[in-house]
Amino acid sequence: MSIQVVKAQDLSPADIARWEELRRGQSRLDSPFLSPQWTLAVAKAQGDKGHEVKVAIRRGPEGEAIGFLPARVRQDVAMPVGAPMCDYQALITAPGVTMDPRDLLAALGADRIDFCHMMADDVTLARHARGQADSWVVETxxxxxxxxxxxxxxxxxxxxxxxxxxxxxxxxxxxxxxxxxxxxxxxxxxxxxxxxxxxxxxxxxxxxxxxxxxxxxxxxxxxxxxxxxxxxxxxxxxxxxxxxxxxxxxxxxxxxxxxxxxxxxxxxxxxxxxxxxxxxxxxxxxxTRLDLGTGDYRFKRELSNAQQKVVFGFLGSPSVPTLVRHAVYGVRQMAEALPLGRISEIPGKAMRRMDLLRGLH
CATH class of the missing domain: 3.40.630 (Aminopeptidase)
Incomplete structure (x- = not known):
């Protein structure tokens, strides 16, 4: 089995159809942010930087696509497509199919993969989480x-x-x-x-x-x-x-x-x-589902009758970008463990702001 990486704009109609087929019937993958159309729309909107939006495709023995992971790759770091506007990330596969994270990094040509709203039940990437949050959902x-x-x-x-x-x-x-x-x-x-x-x-x-x-x-x-x-x-x-x-x-x-x-x-x-x-x-x-997203707001808690856990974190190979990310998370986790009130939140807020600015540019 191999991992092929293509620019989002070069996805074939057959691969787009297969991506949709893999999502169909899996309620956990029904989010519009996990649709190939989201990835294609972001690549188009980003214009001359749209080539940075890529899709890693795992193929089976007969060449059929059995897994998709979209990412925007910049300066040796892969990040979610459309961040900070993207509220969900996940590996799009048939049940039970995974990808080796080291193979993903190599295929994408990245030293590190960052994620901020990865579905907590994603067996390939979620185990590299550094924290989690609830996405509030109304099911009808x-x-x-x-x-x-x-x-x-x-x-x-x-x-x-x-x-x-x-x-x-x-x-x-x-x-x-x-x-x-x-x-x-x-x-x-x-x-x-x-x-x-x-x-x-x-x-x-x-x-x-x-x-x-x-x-x-x-x-x-x-x-x-x-x-x-x-x-x-x-x-x-x-x-x-x-x-x-x-x-x-x-x-x-x-x-x-x-x-x-x-x-x-x-x-x-x-x-x-x-x-x-x-x-x-x-x-x-x-x-039959209204997803209110993350954020601990009273109206979300009261309207919702279900939750979807998401995680944030990263995985990386031995490299300077990975060491930097380790260090930043270390400072954040140490600060959040201290009883300093709002001061403890400063490193996390600074990190989220930096990630937001990276995504916007």
Missing amino acids: PDGYEAYAAERKAAGVGVLKDIEKKRRKAEREVGPCRFTAMSESRAAFDQLLAWKRVQLLLTHQTDLFKTPWVNKLLDELFAMRGPTFGGGLYTLHLGERLAAVHLHLRGEHTIHGWLIAHNPDLERYSPGLMLFQDILKSMDGTPY
């Missing part, structure tokens, strides 16, 4: 009403609270109007404007200054395929735009991605109202 296989009853039985009152705020908003502002798969460019632009203000106020990096990020968002906003693409969801109160979400869609999963709301209407929690509308709209469609 039996529809919204069954989900709402389950939340109520669990003693979680978030849906009742949303309904109460909805009634108050309709009395004081105007009737709610929900639109799924909106084609409104004005709403899309408003979402990005609200997100930029949000990033500025919270002293975070403005992702939207990076040209390839904007090109990627434009491309995904326009993609309406049945098994991959963007989905713009809007909520109006009267004539006022109250909240906008741009999510990614897989075959059965909607992944919560970019969310923002009108700050003048914040007291009504319009973002939560929009999440509730999206969940209701999934009835009678192929979608």
Whole structure:
């Protein structure tokens, strides 16, 4: 068995079809971030740097593809495709198929592979994790009403609270109007404007200054395929735009991605109202899962009824890049073990910021 590496843009139609075939039927791989279409969209958006987006393909004895790992390779380091915009990574294989990490490094021509949202059940890479987090998931296989009853039985009152705020908003502002798969460019632009203000106020990096990020968002906003693409969801109160979400869609999963709301209407929690509308709209469609992603936020804990563990870490061969990464993780782990409050978080935050900037450029 061998590992072949090709540029994403050179993937053959047969290999793209095989990638999709391997994902089909494995709910753990249904995320749109694990689709070949995500990798292709990122490579296209990154323009003259798109050649850095590569796919390692493990082939069986007859030359058939049995495993795929996409990565962006820069300066001898492989990183997730589309980072920091990518919320999941995994090796795409049939059940039980793995790749030797040393063979992966050699094939990619990399000294190190970094990952930040690797699925915790990935048997090839997850064992090299240095930490983990929960991705919060809402599963609605039996529809919204069954989900709402389950939340109520669990003693979680978030849906009742949303309904109460909805009634108050309709009395004081105007009737709610929900639109799924909106084609409104004005709403899309408003979402990005609200997100930029949000990033500025919270002293975070403005992702939207990076040209390839904007090109990627434009491309995904326009993609309406049945098994991959963007989905713009809007909520109006009267004539006022109250909240906008741009999510990614897989075959059965909607992944919560970019969310923002009108700050003048914040007291009504319009973002939560929009999440509730999206969940209701999934009835009678192929979608049975709304993935809210990582982040320990109260609304995610209360809406979710399942979790998917993801891990962060790296694997590397003996080299300077690997030694540097070992040292940085060592400092981070030592600081986080000390009872210094927020000071203990500084190395981890600095590391995440450095990784974010690496991904953007």
